[in-house]
Amino acid sequence: QVQLVESGGGLVQAGDSLRLSCAASGRTFSNNRMGWFRQAPGKEREFVATISASGSTTYYADSMKGRFTISRDNAKNTVYLQMNSLKPEDTAVYFCAGCLRTCLQRPGEYGYWGQGTQVTVSS
Secondary structure, eight states, X not given: XXXXXXEOOEEEETTOOEEEEEEEESTTGGGSOEEEEEEOTTSOOEXXXXXXXXXXXXXXXXXXXXXXXXXXXXXXTEEEEEEOSOXXXXXXXXXXXXXSSSOSSOGGGEEEEOOOEEXXXXX
């Protein structure tokens, strides 16, 4: 069973940057597509970005394109989310998730999740 632990969240001001990390335990990490999602209070979980197992292919939600970058280091069993030009509407709990079969942007497609890390962007 792979376990995911997110870190790097915090309170920042609009326009600032943050880099989230998601550390995975387990030997199957490098075989799995990984994704980042977020959930704001009272809202459904929202797709942010996903990266293929090798890291060669990435896909972003339209509202994050150009501001967020997903990457991974399979040697470190870690996936990252670099977030630039943060806006108050980016405030949410950010989750990383691992894909066991075929996944893209639907939360239900992902098989295992971290506990989340809070990102708060003040105006």
